[in-house]
Amino acid sequence: MLSLVLPKGSLEKATMQLFDAADLTVQRASDRDYRASIDDPRIDRVRVLRPQEIPTYLEQGLFDLGITGRDWITETDSDVVSLGELKYSKATSNPVRVIMAVPDGAPWQRVSDLPEGVRISTEFPAMTKRFLEQHGVKATVVPSYGATEAKVPDIVDAIVDLTETGSSLRKNGLRILDTLLTSYTELVANREAYEDTEKRAAMEDIALLLQGVIRARGNVLLKLNVAQADLKNVLDIMPSMSSPTVTSLAGGESNAVESVVAKRGVNTLIPALKAAGAHDILEIPIAKIVD
Ligand SMILES: Nc1ncnc2c1ncn2[C@@H]1O[C@H](COP(=O)(O)OP(=O)(O)OP(=O)(O)O)[C@@H](O)[C@H]1O
Numbered sequence: 001m002l003s004l005v006l007p008k009g010s011l012e013k014a015t016m017q018l019f020d021a022a023d024l025t026v027q028r029a030s031d032r033d034y035r036a037s038i039d040d041p042r043i044d045r046v047r048v049l050r051p052q053e054i055p056t057y058l059e060q061g062l063f064d065l066g067i068t069g070r071d072w073i074t075e076t077d078s079d080v081v082s083l084g085e086l087k088y089s090k091a092t093s094n095p096v097r098v099i100m101a102v103p104d105g106a107p108w109q110r111v112s113d114l115p116e117g118v119r120i121s122t123e124f125p126a127m128t129k130r131f132l133e134q135h136g137v138k139a140t141v142v143p144s145y146g147a148t149e150a151k152v153p154d155i156v157d158a159i160v161d162l163t164e165t166g167s168s169l170r171k172n173g174l175r176i177l178d179t180l181l182t183s184y185t186e187l188v189a190n191r192e193a194y195e196d197t198e199k200r201a202a203m204e205d206i207a208l209l210l211q212g213v214i215r216a217r218g219n220v221l222l223k224l225n226v227a228q229a230d231l232k233n234v235l236d237i238m239p240s241m242s243s244p245t246v247t248s249l250a251g252g253e254s255n256a257v258e259s260v261v262a263k264r265g266v267n268t269l270i271p272a273l274k275a276a277g278a279h280d281i282l283e284i285p286i287a288k289i290v291d
């Protein structure tokens with residue numbers, strides 16, 4: 001049985017939605033309830049905590065399995081096992097980036113242009129210090145507890161912060177100087193728990209369900225019927241994950257075709273399939289895709 005730790009904050013909503021879609025619904029009385037449960041024989045304890053602290057708790061063995069960002073694994077330099085990237089952030093399926101940014105009008109073009117004594121605010125002081133050292137910049141790193149973008153140019157000269165859509169940077173008149181890290185959300189485990197055969201099998205089951213949901217996102221199943229004479233025309237324009245399934249219908253003159261296709265593009269694909277001779281076209285949502 002596994003103990004699980006899930007992230008509170010930016011990743012919370014997307015994580016709860018992912019577990020729900022993976023048939024691992026996290027049950028809790030309210031979003032202020034940090035002790036939760038999942039009705040699954042492989043999971044006996046669920047806690048919701050800040051992602052900054054999750055890598056350390058996993059390393060210490062306080063939990064077997066958790067979800068956090070690569071940024072916090074790097075910042076805390078934790079020794080944990082990654083079971084893979086889960087491609088979602090707060091708002092999109094793209095990764096976030098830890099970037100160094102300066103005001104639009106600042107004279108610096110590269111990190112090495114930063115003058116000695118430059119003041120940099122960040123929630124990632126360890127990562128920032130390592131990065132500045134690599135670039136030979138002697139700076140004062142000021143710890144931030146949020147709203148980092150709001151501190152330039154009067155409180156500090158530059159920041160190291162997360163960006164996902166770039167909207168916070170734009171709103172605050174900031175320009176990216178360099179990227180320290182591209183960070184995905186990850187499923188991570190305590191090393192000892194991962195070495196336990198039974199626990200590892202349970203972890204891999206959970207990873208498979210979560211990845212299955214992520215893979216299915218943005219895809220739909222298309223099913224259609226087509227006469228033998230039009231089959232080639234339909235198959236010529238039908239995209240698929242590997243190749244479409246074709247089954248001949250009773251009577252032998254007609255075929256059923258099914259294929260997983262990207263949802264994006266279905267608006268032009270369905271009329272094109274119809275024009276190529278397809279009929280009885282169904283578009284069906286997919287909950288999971290497991291390789
Ligand atoms: N758009 C985003 N902004 C911030 N963090 C994000 C975003 N998308 C994903 N994350 C991930 O969420 C984690 C940080 O979440 P958390 O809620 O603790 O930070 P925060 O948003 O800076 O905090 P706060 O709740 O104080 O605003 C990190 O691992 C980060 O990579």
Ligand SMILES: O=P(O)(O)OC[C@H]1O[C@H](OP(=O)(O)OP(=O)(O)O)[C@H](O)[C@@H]1O
Pocket residue numbers: 010091145146147148149161162163164165166167168169
């Ligand atoms: O590129 P964007 O899509 O704008 O997202 C990135 C912003 O979101 C987070 O801040 P949050 O709103 O959680 O507040 P915080 O700065 O107080 O942590 C992060 O720290 C960035 O400021």
